[in-house]
Ligand SMILES: NC(=O)C1=CN([C@@H]2O[C@H](COP(=O)(O)OP(=O)(O)OC[C@H]3O[C@@H](n4cnc5c(N)ncnc54)[C@H](OP(=O)(O)O)[C@@H]3O)[C@@H](O)[C@H]2O)C=CC1
């Protein structure tokens with residue numbers, strides 16, 4: 001069955017997003033869980049604190065199987081005391097029920113309706129936002145229940161929206177099955193597939209950076225760029241989530257979603273405008289032009305001690321680290337070794353082509369915690385300075401210490417004509433003192449309330465993303481590829497660095513960027 005997104009003339013691509021008001025119910029399913037406690041409720045609290053959620057129109061419901069009172073749920077959320085938090089907690093109610101029986105959802109609907117009628121809302125004008133902070137295995141039954149028992153009777157401007165967390169499926173066919181299932185229950189405009197990396201400040205900055213600065217436009221191509229790394233490193237392991245992680249592994253947990261979304265924004269063409277569907281169209285085009293990752297372009301690792309977690313199987317080969325590179329297919333379908341070319345001449349107004357290797361790298365239990373995009377430029381042709389200082393690099397530090405810096409070679413200050421590596425540095429902490437950078441979840445929940453799908457993953461995007469990784473994942477799942485051991489707190493296996501070198505990355509020795517202190 002084709003999964004192409006068919007849009008009607010009434011589609012929102014040309015409509016401006018209209019701010020909505022009125023009774024809003026936010027229902028967090030899986031309210032007893034880790035994500036709800038760590039991310040969803042804190043994000044809702046921050047939105048409340050900043051006035052985006054108003055006491056007179058919003059109510060928050062927690063739903064899960066665990067037997068809890070309203071106060072019990074509030075106790076789980078309460079981490080600190082403040083007057084605002086007390087007011088916020090008053091908005092929260094808990095409903096206990098299963099994920100596949102009608103009783104719980106009938107009760108939930110009754111509670112939501114009671115809240116709506118208390119606020120004298122006309123039937124059909126209320127807004128219902130369901131946030132699935134649940135394992136994906138229960139999405140089908142939960143969505144069916146919502147569809148059957150909890151929809152807003154939306155014909156007077158009200159709506160029902162569903163936020164689903166990753167991982168959306170385990171491979172192409174399971175993702176497609178899940179998509180078809182959800183697609184039978186909800187329209188694409190009701191579904192918000194969240195990827196919280198799309199809510200990070202410096203990820204959102206990519207569009208502005210690339211398309212509002214003349215400086216980058218002529219540089220952002222294969223003539224100038226040698227390679228691009230998109231890196232995620234954590235200095236802690238699976239930390240009590242071993243049971244979940246062992247079923248998914250680092251590719252499904254981080255690379256197929258978070259890093260690939262960042263990749264799209266780095267590699268895509270300029271969209272016609274900032275309308276969500278135009279941006280998502282460009283992301284799909286990029287994904288569709290990427291070849292499935294070849295096993296020989298991949299290094300897998302597993303840190304020593306990973307299997308000490310009792311919820312991880314003793315013969316687990318699940319990778320906790322992966323480095324892979326991907327290139328682009330040529331227009332005529334031929335692949336050229338590492339320097340693969342891709343042309344979208346037929347699809348875009350402005351021809352943009354690249355043969356730049358992208359290296360996607362993610363690992364847990366490494367020697368540092370950071371996420372960044374590292375664009376390395378080619379050597380200067382005809383170098384008259386015999387500089388051995390290193391290549392120019394443009395680094396976008398997504399976290400921690402958000403920053404963008406450009407590594408440059410300059411004259412070493414002094415009487416001699418020698419060179420040194422330095423940087424042009426835009427460190428957000430220093431440049432934007434006193435500005436609170438919003439948490440990703442905060443932004444994305446607000447987008448959902450506003451009906452802005454720009455920073456959410458569309459169904460065809462998801463399909464294209466799974467197409468890239470599924471053959472590799474099947475090989476790993478089938479035991480055809482082995483994870484190399486690495487020491488927790490290290491850089492990972494040496495083979496990972498060798499792969500970087502194979503992709504053309506040249507390390508600058510002796511240069512370390514230090515975030516400026518205030
Ligand atoms: N935790 C995190 O940091 C992140 C999580 N995510 C995603 O968010 C979603 C939720 O994650 P998280 O909160 O960690 O998950 P949890 O394992 O904490 O599960 C959430 C809740 O779901 C219920 N639940 C757990 N296992 C099952 C099961 N097998 N069948 C039915 N219900 C179950 C439990 O509630 P009860 O028993 O009370 O019904 C639990 O409290 C997942 O899709 C995850 O991939 C995404 C990014 C980060």
Ligand SMILES: O=C1O[C@H](COP(=O)(O)O)[C@@H](O)[C@H](O)[C@H]1O
Nearest residue numbers: 196197234253254258371399440
């Ligand atoms: O989705 C996930 O992300 C977190 C990392 O998120 P960050 O915003 O702190 O970078 C990761 O720890 C977790 O394994 C994964 O499921």
